[in-house]
Amino acid sequence: MLRIERKTDGKFLHQRIISVLIALAVAGIVIAICGYNPIVVYREMLEGSFNSVYYVQQTIQKTIPLLIMGLGVAVCFKMNFINIGAEGQFYMGAVAATYVALNVSGPPSAVTLLEMFVAAFLAGGIWCLIAGFLKSKWGVSETLVTLMLNYIAIKLVSYLQYVLWKDPKSLGFPKIANYPTDLQLKSVFGIHAGWIIAIILTVFVWFLLHRIKLGYEISVMGANERTARYAGMNTTRILLLTSLIGGGICGLAGMIQASGVEHTLNDQMANGMGYTAIAIAYMAQMEPPAILIVSFLFSILLQGGAYMQISMQIPSATGDVIQGIILLFILGSEFFSRYRVIREHKQKEEAK
Amino acid sequence: MNDAALFFQLSVQLGTPFLLATLGGIMCEKVGHLNLGIEGMMMLGSFFGFMAGFLSHNPVLAVLAAVAGGAFGALIYAVITVTLKGNQTVTGFALTIFGTGLANFLGKPYSSQIMDSTVSAALGVHSIAGLSKIPFLGIVLFSQSLFVYLSIVLAAAMLFYFQKMRFGLAARMVGESPGTADATGINVDLYKYIHIILGGALCGLGGAYLSLVYVPYWQDNITAGIGWIAVALVIFSGWNPVKAIFGCYLFGILKGMAVKFQGISLSVLGLKISIASQVMDMMPYILTVVVLILTAIAAKNRSVGPASVGKSYFREDR
Numbered sequence: 001m002l003r004i005e006r007k008t009d010g011k012f013l014h015q016r017i018i019s020v021l022i023a024l025a026v027a028g029i030v031i032a033i034c035g036y037n038p039i040v041v042y043r044e045m046l047e048g049s050f051n052s053v054y055y056v057q058q059t060i061q062k063t064i065p066l067l068i069m070g071l072g073v074a075v076c077f078k079m080n081f082i083n084i085g086a087e088g089q090f091y092m093g094a095v096a097a098t099y100v101a102l103n104v105s106g107p108p109s110a111v112t113l114l115e116m117f118v119a120a121f122l123a124g125g126i127w128c129l130i131a132g133f134l135k136s137k138w139g140v141s142e143t144l145v146t147l148m149l150n151y152i153a154i155k156l157v158s159y160l161q162y163v164l165w166k167d168p169k170s171l172g173f174p175k176i177a178n179y180p181t182d183l184q185l186k187s188v189f190g191i192h193a194g195w196i197i198a199i200i201l202t203v204f205v206w207f208l209l210h211r212i213k214l215g216y217e218i219s220v221m222g223a224n225e226r227t228a229r230y231a232g233m234n235t236t237r238i239l240l241l242t243s244l245i246g247g248g249i250c251g252l253a254g255m256i257q258a259s260g261v262e263h264t265l266n267d268q269m270a271n272g273m274g275y276t277a278i279a280i281a282y283m284a285q286m287e288p289p290a291i292l293i294v295s296f297l298f299s300i301l302l303q304g305g306a307y308m309q310i311s312m313q314i315p316s317a318t319g320d321v322i323q324g325i326i327l328l329f330i331l332g333s334e335f336f337s338r339y340r341v342i343r344e345h346k347q348k349e350e351a352k
Numbered sequence: 353m354n355d356a357a358l359f360f361q362l363s364v365q366l367g368t369p370f371l372l373a374t375l376g377g378i379m380c381e382k383v384g385h386l387n388l389g390i391e392g393m394m395m396l397g398s399f400f401g402f403m404a405g406f407l408s409h410n411p412v413l414a415v416l417a418a419v420a421g422g423a424f425g426a427l428i429y430a431v432i433t434v435t436l437k438g439n440q441t442v443t444g445f446a447l448t449i450f451g452t453g454l455a456n457f458l459g460k461p462y463s464s465q466i467m468d469s470t471v472s473a474a475l476g477v478h479s480i481a482g483l484s485k486i487p488f489l490g491i492v493l494f495s496q497s498l499f500v501y502l503s504i505v506l507a508a509a510m511l512f513y514f515q516k517m518r519f520g521l522a523a524r525m526v527g528e529s530p531g532t533a534d535a536t537g538i539n540v541d542l543y544k545y546i547h548i549i550l551g552g553a554l555c556g557l558g559g560a561y562l563s564l565v566y567v568p569y570w571q572d573n574i575t576a577g578i579g580w581i582a583v584a585l586v587i588f589s590g591w592n593p594v595k596a597i598f599g600c601y602l603f604g605i606l607k608g609m610a611v612k613f614q615g616i617s618l619s620v621l622g623l624k625i626s627i628a629s630q631v632m633d634m635m636p637y638i639l640t641v642v643v644l645i646l647t648a649i650a651a652k653n654r655s656v657g658p659a660s661v662g663k664s665y666f667r668e669d670r
Contacts, residue, residue: 006666034458082441140648143388143441144584144640151577151637159630275449282442317457317572324392324450328428331443335436 004339016283019333023326030321036314044314048307049300055307057190061261062299064194065090065253065270069277070295071205072249074286076128078209079242080222085131085146086250087274088153089124091267093251094258095157096123098265101179102165108182116183116255124251125244127153132243136236142243150274157267165265178263185260192260199292201249206288208245218242250274276302279327298323357491359608364492364500365566366611367604369394369575371503372558373582374589374596375510376422379551381586382514383544384527384660388444389429390555391579392451397422397556399455402563402570405467411474414564415557422556423549425451430548434541437664448579456572467568475499475565499561503597506554510593523547527658530665540665555579584640587647591657606636 028038049059069086076083096119104112127149134140160176167177185192209215217238221228229235254270262269280298284290305319373390380387387393401418405411429447432438475498483494493500513520525533526543534540562574581603589596610632651657 004666030454084445134645134648138645138648140644141587144587144644147580148584148637148640148644151580152634152641155630155634155637158633159628162630163628275445278442278445279449282439315457315460317453317460320449320453321457324446324453327446328432328443328450331438331446332432332436334438339437 003342005342006339015333015337016330019329020326023329024322026329027322027325030325031318036318040312041308041314041318044308044312045300045304045319048304048311053190055303059296059299059303060191060195062302063296064192064198064260065257065273066277066280066295066299066302067198067292068194068201068253068256069250069274070280070284070291071201071288072124072246072253073277073281074246074284074288074291075205075208075218075242075249076246077281078215078222078286079218079239080225081132081135081239081243081246082143083128083131083146083243083246084143084275084278085128085149085247086253086277087270087272088146088150089127089247089250090254090257090270090274091150091153091157092127093120093124093248093254094265094269095153095160095254096120096251097255097258098160098165098176098179101183101259102177104180104183108180112183113185113259116259117252120251120255121248122251124254125246125248128243128247128250129240132240136239154267154270157265160265161267176265179259183259184263185256192256194256194260197252197256201252202288202292205249209286209288214238214241250277276323279323283327283330354491357488359612360492360605361495362611363604363608364496364601365604366607367601368497368500368503369558369561369566369578370582370585370603371507371597371600372499372561373555373579374585374600375503375507375593376551376554376558377582377586378510378589378591378593378596379554380426380548381591381661382527382658383523383547384530384658384663384665385429385433385544385548386440386444386662387426387429387447387548387551388441388580388583389425389447389451390444390582391575391577392448393422393425393552393555394451394559394575394579395448395455395573396425396451396559397553398559398563398574399459399570401556401560402462402467403458405471405564406462406465406570409468409470411471411564414471415475415560418556418560418564419553420556422552422554422559424552426549426552426555429552430545433664434544434548437666440662440664452573455574459570459572462570463572465570467564467570472565472568497561497565499557499565502557507593507597514593524658527660530660534665534667544665555582558582581636581640584644587657588640588643590647603636603639606639610635 031038031041048055050056069090073083073086097116100112100116100119128146130149131142131145134145135142162174165176167175185194187193188196209218217228217233220231220233221235221238225235257269258265276298280291280294284294301319301323305316308314308318309316373394377387377390397418400421401414404417405414425447429443432443433440477495477497479495484490486494514524522533522538523543526538526540530540559575563570567574585596585599589599610629613627613632
């Protein structure tokens with residue numbers, strides 16, 4: 001008989017690397033069953049991400065929103081606040097930034113960009129705070145509320161794009177006017193300046209989680225809310241503040257994407273990245289440096305997938321399949337870092 | 353009168369994929385597993401049903417393939433959350449990414465292909481002789497697809513199963529207190545596996561209704577978020593399969609309104625009001641949030657859901 005037992009000395013990192021490798025192998029088998037050559041698929045993915053300076057820049061550019069939203073989600077997850085609303089918070093951030101950009105009085109300046117930044121943070125933060133408030137007040141499941149708020153945000157953006165903010169100069173094409181050039185993020189080393197903000201945020205979130213009192217309170221609450229309350233922490237305040245910060249960071253990602261890449265607001269711009277960010281935060285165990293690495297790896301799947309669709313007509317959904325399989329394997333493999341499997345009879349011999 | 357009947361007929365059709373998915377969710381949560389993978393399992397069922405129907409022209413094979421597709425997704429979930437005790441929320445989430453991705457990936461060659469008409473006709477509208485002649489209700493409820501009848505029958509059967517039958521009661525015990533169930537000799541893991549897989553099969557059916565009858569051609573993301581709303585509808589219905597019928601049809605009505613009132617301007621008291629379709633589309637989600645709040649307030653003092661939902665059961669912890 002096999003018996004399982006809890007263990008405490010989990011070796012996370014090498015276990016994760018092994019499960020990613022197994023997952024890539026399994027995904028390869030799935031790809032092969034579907035009639036494509038997995039080696040070619042993987043090679044094309046890497047080529048599409050690294051083959052030229054331009055592709056590398058594209059890959060890094062795709063990392064930026066994933067990284068920032070991964071950080072925002074991680075802050076919430078650390079508190080055991082299952083915020084799956086990064087997508088909606090991203091859109092709300094972009095909406096607020098666009099509102100500022102379109103209604104700027106006088107010539108736009110660096111101050112306007114700063115205003116957009118603050119507006120985006122607040123909009124994304126409040127979108128997440130709604131779920132935080134409902135949880136603290138009535139115990140409403142934040143998972144479902146944040147999810148529903150995603151859909152509401154996307155429909156709102158559609159409404160703005162097709163009706164309210166539609167650019168009259170676009171000749172009937174449903175499009176919101178482009179940002180003035182001064183409000184588009186400048187590129188630094190060929191990639192829009194969002195990458196600098198992303199790195200600053202990575203450091204900030206690491207600092208928040210590991211060096212500041214709030215970060216400590218977040219971890220205690222994440223481990224056990226009751227403990228936090230008995231220790232005299234103001235759990236409501238922590239919950240609200242953390243959801244504001246987490247959602248706000250996701251909102252910043254929306255502003256950066258709108259200003260740096262799209263130069264406008266549209267209802268396609270997040271395209272599921274908010275959901276990928278959740279997978280990233282979880283895989284990285286909410287550790288900012290790990291989020292940086294994992295989001296870069298996931299952007300290879302995105303960039304490589306998009307490249308492959310054009311170069312080989314292989315559907316870009318391949319990236320999603322691989323992503324899903326990797327995630328499922330990691331979730332399954334955690335068992336082996338938390339439990340050990342023991343053969344029953346062997347133990348009896350030891351007892352003698 | 354006839355217009356109203358046709359509107360409610362449409363609402364029932366729109367509510368049916370919600371209903372099948374919600375029943376699947378209830379099945380799973382009754383044994384203590386929160387499955388956010390409903391959307392993914394629906395996509396798998398939807399695609400495999402479509403592929404089988406398209407290639408074989410056989411409605412029975414199409415339905416079986418859809419059931420198998422949903423069950424396959426559920427099996428992955430069960431292995432990770434029951435046997436390997438993985439995090440249920442994230443696993444369900446990963447299952448949705450995987451299921452949606454796989455269905456879109458495999459479905460690429462079938463994009464915009466129309467379902468074989470013999471299959472969609474065989475599963476489509478069959479008026480029930482006699483009953484369909486009842487004014488109003490005859491049109492709304494008894495001139496419908498086989499999926500609609502099946503979903504109602506399944507809901508009633510599930511209620512009976514969980515209220516009256518030995519296995520159903522044992523399953524509830526597993527969901528409420530796995531430790532107690534284990535002590536009385538119930539094979540906890542087996543019960544969990546069976547119900548999770550049955551739940552996946554129901555979700556697969558819900559997806560298949562879309563691809564085989566309602567739409568019926570293949571398109572990316574054909575389930576369009578229905579599976580996520582179903583997660584909320586499970587709570588809304590209070591884990592009661594028959595109440596789920598009403599909850600889901602209510603959502604069908606909302607969706608129907610979004611379809612019917614698209615871009616129409618109404619004049620109310622001399623004021624011209626035009627509601628953009630995007631705003632109408634928001635309504636089901638806003639209603640879901642309201643419903644979640646109301647159920648949470650109502651449940652503040654008593655727990656309505658199975659007590660162990662979301663927690664892994666580890667025997668040694670008893």
